[in-house]
Amino acid sequence: MSAVGRFLDGLARRDIHAAMEPVADDVSLTVYPFAVRDEGTGALRAVLDDLLTTFPDLRVTTKRLIVTGDVVTAEIKLDGTQAADYAGAVNQAKHVDLDQAWRFAVGGDQITEVHVYWCRQQLLRRLGVKRFDQVAMV
């Protein structure tokens, strides 16, 4: 299985250790909706930890995997039930489904770069948040 396949398979099994196995130590990470720009496995692990802590029943469905040379783009759907505060939004045990695109750069069978695209407005709407400037109020 490819590096991206192993990453997504680990995430789908909620196994962060397995998901991180094919990730390069100096991976570059950009999560656009959270304005996260960082390097290293710690940053990516923190994103996954946060996700799985918040949505312990998380389901990851890979809708399309596009291989273009050393770049692999995955269109995925995440769905789960909120069990902790997330992105500033208080926990109301809301069910969330969110379509996302993850663009991976791969080198030497390791993931070297991850760009994550999804819409925070869709997330906050599903979590019952009314205003971007008062995310903690629902």
Add this chain to the structure above:
Amino acid sequence: MSAATSEMVVREFFDRYRRHDVDGMTDLCSLTAEFSYVPFEIWAKQRVLRGDGKVRTVGKTIWHGLIASFPDLTTTVHTVVANDDGDVVAEVDIGGTQQLPWAFVTPARRRYDEPHLFIFRVGADGLIAQITAYWDNANVNRQLGHNEVD
């Protein structure tokens, strides 16, 4: 369809987008090209409008509306990657200064710039058969001074 040809079609698409040539953009798409702007959701009282449908109906309408609301709308292409199956993935910044209402956002002459990921499928006929795009609409709204989620 070679990767190079598919990439060329997509780069031409964004050149025409930059020139606000919506008819030209549409001409690069097949008659039945699929369109999906994933974050595009407008929650009205009794229904949700989504940015899903055909390029020649939903897509053209959104592009015309966006250009009318942001007359200096521009696109900056950062990366384009393609394969021989007609798949093309492009990272593109889109931005502009608001002059007219856009969805529920009233114009305050503010500017937005937002990274987008576009996924295209170019058919064997050299025309775009599918367009999908992802971005963070919360960040667009915040830049435009609109703080209501709906």
